[in-house]
Amino acid sequence: MDSSGATIDLTGDDPSVRARIADRLAAFPFTRVDPPDTRRAAVVIAVTSVDGVHGIWLTKRPDRMREHPGQYALPGGRLDPGEDDIDAGLRELHEEIGVTTGRDDVIGRLDDYPTRSGYVMAPIVVWAGPDRVTALNEDEVATLFFIPMDEVAVEPRFISIPESPRPVIQLPIVGALVHAPTAAVIYQFAEVVLAGRATRVDELEQPVFAWR
DSSP, X not given: OOTTOOOOOOOSOHHHHHXXXXXXXXXXXXXXXXXXXXXXEEEEEEEEEETTEEEEEEEEXXXXXXXXXXXXXXXXXXXXXXXXXXXXXXXXXXXXXXXXXXXXXXXXXXXXXXXXXXXXXXXXXXXXXXXXOOOOOTTTOSEEEEEEHHHHTOOXXXXXXXXXXXXXXXXXXXXXXXXXXXXHHHHHHIIIIISOOOOOOTTOBOOGGGOO
């Protein structure tokens, strides 16, 4: 990891930008955790570009969903039998927003993040290339947002809650406040990839409404 904390250069052609992002991720020793009585899930930070501007995809879940209705989320979900983290992440990326990628498109990983709802979230970083969204799964995605990298790097907010000694992270993006676990994963991506800092996020808390 670049100890200087130098901001990454996102100019140039796609292969050079991909290589710089992959280099940052390769230098980051991500942590895998498997606490007892948890289920694994994978989420995807899909690096894409729209009109030459690089960014990532973020979804908002429909209000009618049984788990975490109306919350902001990265494409992802629980592992099916026989899947590993990467298999599940790539499948969910395709099922939710119609973006087809392969294991060769995976350029790195971030730290596992245990959630209050009983999952361990494994963040997979995928090079999705220029805007290839073909269709949204309306059962799982109410709205799809493209977040340019300068917005990904937004200054986070940290608040206190009486239910936990850990700080709750909020990211002021898409005209709203995005909370952990999604905010924690995006914040770590911004720190590791965009800022070149090996920042851990396991101390960051979720708001109480996301504990269920």
